[in-house]
Amino acid sequence: MTNYYGVQHGCYYGYPPYRCVPSISFAQLEGGPLAPGLKGLVIFREVPNGTEVYVEVNGLPQFKPAEGNQAPIGPHGFHLHEKGNCEVGDETEPFKAAGGHWNPTNQPHGNHAGDFPVLFSNNGYARMTFFTNKFSPQDVVGKAVIIHQSPDDYRSQPSGDAGKRLACGLIAKYQ
Numbered sequence: 001m002t003n004y005y006g007v008q009h010g011c012y013y014g015y016p017p018y019r020c021v022p023s024i025s026f027a028q029l030e031g032g033p034l035a036p037g038l039k040g041l042v043i044f045r046e047v048p049n050g051t052e053v054y055v056e057v058n059g060l061p062q063f064k065p066a067e068g069n070q071a072p073i074g075p076h077g078f079h080l081h082e083k084g085n086c087e088v089g090d091e092t093e094p095f096k097a098a099g100g101h102w103n104p105t106n107q108p109h110g111n112h113a114g115d116f117p118v119l120f121s122n123n124g125y126a127r128m129t130f131f132t133n134k135f136s137p138q139d140v141v142g143k144a145v146i147i148h149q150s151p152d153d154y155r156s157q158p159s160g161d162a163g164k165r166l167a168c169g170l171i172a173k174y175q
């Protein structure tokens with residue numbers, strides 16, 4: 001597909017450099033019943049050898065340390081889930097319709113393409129940028145981004161024991 005300038009999508013990293021038109025996809029995060037004030041944006045941008053993921057979120061719940069066998073609230077597990085469906089469903093177990101982790105190469109948890117770093121809240125605000133070579137921005141169009149109540153342990157199978165789902169966002173193509 002060509003864009004307005006007649007340039008093929010995808011980056012050409014040689015010469016001339018202006019022919020680079022990175023593919024970009026994005027998701028708007030909306031909190032569910034467990035975090036109704038949560039709003040956020042995730043941007044997936046093609047960069048040399050992979051994808052840069054930028055996320056900015058407001059309205060995360062206040063941190064609560066672990067107590068007994070109750071997991072802490074925050075830092076927040078953050079993943080790609082396989083189904084692009086952000087229906088709330090059961091209000092006590094929201095966003096189950098998004099399915100499990102997106103795991104196209106059948107890896108153990110901790111190495112799923114959709115395993116992301118946790119989000120650290122700063123009075124409800126979090127921002128982070130990281131790099132992954134496990135997918136391109138187009139690969140994740142139609143998947144869902146989920147923020148969880150509790151941290152991912154990158155160990156429990158299949159999903160890291162990150163607890164309930166606070167927010168969901170459907171990934172769409174930007175360019």
Ligand SMILES: [Cu+2]
Pocket residue numbers: 077078079080081101146148159162
């Ligand atoms: Cu998840």
